[in-house]
Amino acid sequence: MNALLARFGFGRQSKSQNDESYYTAGQLALIKARFKRKTSGVVAAWILGTLVMMGFFAPFFSPVDPTINGADPDYRRGAPQAFYFWDENGFSLRPFTYTYTKEKARIDLKALAGGGLNALDALTSSGALKASNQNKYVIDKEQRRYIQLFVKGWEYSLIDLSVGGLDLDIRWDRHLLGVEQGQLHIMGTDEDGKDVFSRTLHAIWITISIAIVALIVKLFSSLLVGGVSGYFGGRIDAVLMSITDAVRVVPAIPIYLACAVALSEMDLTPVQRYFAIAVIIGALDFPTLGRRLRTHILTERNQDYVLAAQLCGSSSWRIIWRHLVPSFGSYIIVDTLINFPYVILAETSLSFLGLGLTDPINSLGVLLQKAQDPDIQQNMLWQFFPVAVFVFLIMAFVFVGDALRDAADPYSEKK
Amino acid sequence: MVIEFFANTWLLWILVSVGTGLFWLGRDSQYFNYVFNRYSLALLTLLLVSGVVFVLMEVLPGDCAEKYIAYKNTQGETITQADIDAERARMGLDQPMVVRWASWVTDLTLRGDMGFSCSKRQSVNLALGDRFWMSFLFCMAALIFAYLIAVPFGILSAFTINKTWTDKNPQHTPTERLINSIGMSTQKVLDLVLRLVSYLGLALPNFLLALTIILLYVFAGEPMPTGLYSDEYRNVPWFGDNGFSWGKLDDFIGHIWLPIFVIGWSATALQLQTVRALVVDESNKLYVDAARARGVDGIALWAGYPVRHSISPLVNSIGFDYNRVFNDLPIVAVVIGLTDAAALLIEALSMTNDQELAAAILFLVALVIISMNFFTDVILAAIDPRVRKSVLGN
Numbered sequence: 001m002n003a004l005l006a007r008f009g010f011g012r013q014s015k016s017q018n019d020e021s022y023y024t025a026g027q028l029a030l031i032k033a034r035f036k037r038k039t040s041g042v043v044a045a046w047i048l049g050t051l052v053m054m055g056f057f058a059p060f061f062s063p064v065d066p067t068i069n070g071a072d073p074d075y076r077r078g079a080p081q082a083f084y085f086w087d088e089n090g091f092s093l094r095p096f097t098y099t100y101t102k103e104k105a106r107i108d109l110k111a112l113a114g115g116g117l118n119a120l121d122a123l124t125s126s127g128a129l130k131a132s133n134q135n136k137y138v139i140d141k142e143q144r145r146y147i148q149l150f151v152k153g154w155e156y157s158l159i160d161l162s163v164g165g166l167d168l169d170i171r172w173d174r175h176l177l178g179v180e181q182g183q184l185h186i187m188g189t190d191e192d193g194k195d196v197f198s199r200t201l202h203a204i205w206i207t208i209s210i211a212i213v214a215l216i217v218k219l220f221s222s223l224l225v226g227g228v229s230g231y232f233g234g235r236i237d238a239v240l241m242s243i244t245d246a247v248r249v250v251p252a253i254p255i256y257l258a259c260a261v262a263l264s265e266m267d268l269t270p271v272q273r274y275f276a277i278a279v280i281i282g283a284l285d286f287p288t289l290g291r292r293l294r295t296h297i298l299t300e301r302n303q304d305y306v307l308a309a310q311l312c313g314s315s316s317w318r319i320i321w322r323h324l325v326p327s328f329g330s331y332i333i334v335d336t337l338i339n340f341p342y343v344i345l346a347e348t349s350l351s352f353l354g355l356g357l358t359d360p361i362n363s364l365g366v367l368l369q370k371a372q373d374p375d376i377q378q379n380m381l382w383q384f385f386p387v388a389v390f391v392f393l394i395m396a397f398v399f400v401g402d403a404l405r406d407a408a409d410p411y412s413e414k415k
Numbered sequence: 416m417v418i419e420f421f422a423n424t425w426l427l428w429i430l431v432s433v434g435t436g437l438f439w440l441g442r443d444s445q446y447f448n449y450v451f452n453r454y455s456l457a458l459l460t461l462l463l464v465s466g467v468v469f470v471l472m473e474v475l476p477g478d479c480a481e482k483y484i485a486y487k488n489t490q491g492e493t494i495t496q497a498d499i500d501a502e503r504a505r506m507g508l509d510q511p512m513v514v515r516w517a518s519w520v521t522d523l524t525l526r527g528d529m530g531f532s533c534s535k536r537q538s539v540n541l542a543l544g545d546r547f548w549m550s551f552l553f554c555m556a557a558l559i560f561a562y563l564i565a566v567p568f569g570i571l572s573a574f575t576i577n578k579t580w581t582d583k584n585p586q587h588t589p590t591e592r593l594i595n596s597i598g599m600s601t602q603k604v605l606d607l608v609l610r611l612v613s614y615l616g617l618a619l620p621n622f623l624l625a626l627t628i629i630l631l632y633v634f635a636g637e638p639m640p641t642g643l644y645s646d647e648y649r650n651v652p653w654f655g656d657n658g659f660s661w662g663k664l665d666d667f668i669g670h671i672w673l674p675i676f677v678i679g680w681s682a683t684a685l686q687l688q689t690v691r692a693l694v695v696d697e698s699n700k701l702y703v704d705a706a707r708a709r710g711v712d713g714i715a716l717w718a719g720y721p722v723r724h725s726i727s728p729l730v731n732s733i734g735f736d737y738n739r740v741f742n743d744l745p746i747v748a749v750v751i752g753l754t755d756a757a758a759l760l761i762e763a764l765s766m767t768n769d770q771e772l773a774a775a776i777l778f779l780v781a782l783v784i785i786s787m788n789f790f791t792d793v794i795l796a797a798i799d800p801r802v803r804k805s806v807l808g809n
Contacts, residue, residue: 040607040610242459242460242463243463243467245460245463246460246463246464246466246467246781247467248735248738249460249464249734249735249738249780249781249784249785249788250464250467250468250471250777250780250781251738251741251742251777251780252742253742253743253745253746254742254745254760254761254764254773254777255471255777257745257761257764257765258471258472258474258475258764258773259471259474261474261475261476261764261765261768262474262475262476265476341617341618345617345620348620349620349622349746352620352622352746353746353749353761353765355765368620368623371623371626372622372626372750377626377630387623390618390620391615391618391619392618393618394614394617394618395611395614395615395618398614398617398618398684399610399614402610402688405688405692406576406695
């Protein structure tokens with residue numbers, strides 16, 4: 001493997017002795033080697049890797065608990081708190097932020113109770129009720145809060161495998177960033193005082209995990225349809241493929257919508273709902289991959305190795321799963337990766353319409369949904385931070401997918 | 416009597432006579448035999464689609480009878496379960512699903528009747544009216560927009576894919592190398608920028624893009640380009656007393672560019688990827704090398720060989736591209752406040768749960784896609800020798 005990479009990475013001087021490793025390398029090794037030569041793909045892969053890591057270990061990277069427990073009631077609708085290294089009071093090697101306090105809204109309810117309509121008029125015209133006035137805060141430049149690393153905070157489970165039946169739940173309470181007093185809101189807070197930055201980090205992994213579940217379901221449904229159809233051929237093939245074609249021409253998002261509406265009538269916990277949506281997105285997405293698999297298997301099933309397996313007495317299932325599908329493995333992996341952004345977009349569209357995941361869960365779709373609120377558009381632009389992260393994530397996925405598609409094409413190699 | 420009979424069954428006669436005509440022509444022409452086969456396959460797929468759509472609509476909660484009765488309930492009448500059941504029996508909703516499906520399909524094939532919309536309280540054909548054509552035009556315009564951008568830049572992207580940033584050819588003089596390097600790196604940068612821009616269309620969800628554009632209008636203090644017409648032209652007829660209303664057309668164009676641009680941009684990314692993959696695929700084939708060896712070079716080589724050959728698979732996929740574009744339309748319609756079929760679809764699905772209306776719209780979209788697939792297949796088989804050979808044999 002190293003010899004192979006050296007061949008692709010460092011040129012031609014050792015060509016002859018490495019030729020063999022090139023010709024005997026497996027499909028995946030070849031894809032990997034070709035991928036490394038795509039600069040844009042590699043850069044995108046690094047960005048993607050960073051985002052996914054930050055999403056996976058979100059509790060460690062986020063300074064504040066994203067749930068309502070960590071919400072800061074004194075800093076609702078708060079602006080982002082910037083870092084500084086120096087100001088007029090001097091330079092500091094350790095970055096610091098100021099102390100931000102919100103003015104208490106000075107609404108004199110007593111006057112309102114006794115004063116009648118005139119008092120109400122005075123209150124409304126004073127502007128105290130305006131949304132933009134509620135965003136005002138005071139910066140105390142004398143009170144610096146220095147940024148600390150590995151701060152003790154709320155306890156979280158770093159890796160939790162107890163769901164998978166294993167008795168492994170590593171808990172920790174250190175966080176990468178933090179301040180000594182109060183909370184650090186890098187990207188401000190929302191209406192409930194929840195930290196936008198922390199919510200976004202947590203949302204990344206939720207969104208990606210939905211996509212993973214959906215893609216696994218999609219893989220199995222396509223393998224089932226494509227495998228059965230291609231292996232048995234004949235009448236089964238004709239029936240399955242006409243159904244596939246029929247599903248393929250109906251637009252997908254309206255179908256997801258119909259299913260989501262049906263789901264919203266059922267009494268599901270948020271977690272069940274989350275899985276149900278992922279399964280629906282995945283299960284209805286089989287036509288394209290299923291059809292390609294079927295074509296591949298139709299051509300492969302007359303090969304000698306299939307005949308050999310049949311003569312050895314292998315069952316049909318074994319031949320499909322152990323011989324035919326693995327011969328298509330690299331294509332399946334690449335196709336799955338390429339489809340990530342589309343699945344994420346589907347989830348986002350559903351959440352945008354309020355039919356996917358809903359608010360207490362931090363998914364990117366839920367956070368993007370807020371962007372349609374005129375109050376946020378005009379007064380809390382920092383809540384567009386999830387949008388930026390989302391765009392970065394999708395772009396990274398698309399560029400990685402692009403490079404992978406080129407790398408996986410066995411004929412792209414110039415002879 | 417006879418006229419009434421034909422008026423009630425006209426669609427069936429058209430379908431049957433087209434089929435018979437094709438079959439007749441196909442007796443001694445291999446090509447028309449293929450067309451006939453495709454025609455029957457398309458009809459079969461449509462039947463299956465109607466089944467799929469019908470089954471899917473079953474998952475929507477509630478039915479027409481309940482909605483009628485719920486309406487009556489608001490009028491102060493007391494309603495019992497027996498009333499609901501009676502209403503259900505009257506509307507034929509107590510029949511098993513297969514029977515209802517069969518009657519729906521029969522009505523549709525006999526006279527193009529797509530059922531009754533219970534939230535609109537009129538027949539689906541009336542409720543849809545020209546809204547379906549409006550959606551169709553949006554999608555087609557978005558597709559054309561996407562193709563206009565994706566095809567040239569996809570080809571450029573494929574052209575630069577295996578090129579280096581600098582010219583290292585030792586046979587060139589340093590000046591030539593410098594000039595070539597500048598040209599090549601410009602191409603590379605252009606390719607990268609265009610890919611970034613087109614993928615941005617994919618990564619920015621449609622609704623956000625539409626919202627951003629509307630917001631920009633708000634900040635600029637201009638009237639928002641939402642809806643289809645501005646208030647002043649909403650009730651002006653197209654053909655008024657003083658001839659065609661050009662002002663209305665101007666106003667219309669000033670509004671419809673927004674949905675077209677929004678859905679077209681996101682479709683561009685995918686189209687660009689497809690064009691790029693197709694052209695790269697073709698450009699590595701031996702006939703391109705053979706042409707290069709004969710001395711064909713530059714634009715003549717690219718336009719005449721790989722590009723020309725990668726166009727027909729692109730045409731072939733236009734039906735599914737329509738599907739993808741229509742997919743995005745409902746959400747954009749909600750944000751922009753359009754009143755086309757896509758907006759109607761989302762209303763029927765998520766607000767009024769109007770099964771028949773939603774099923775009809777989905778079926779119509781599928782109908783458009785299937786007919787597009789049919790026509791592209793037939794036309795390609797007529798003009799592209801490679802396709803002809805593969806579908807007709809020799």
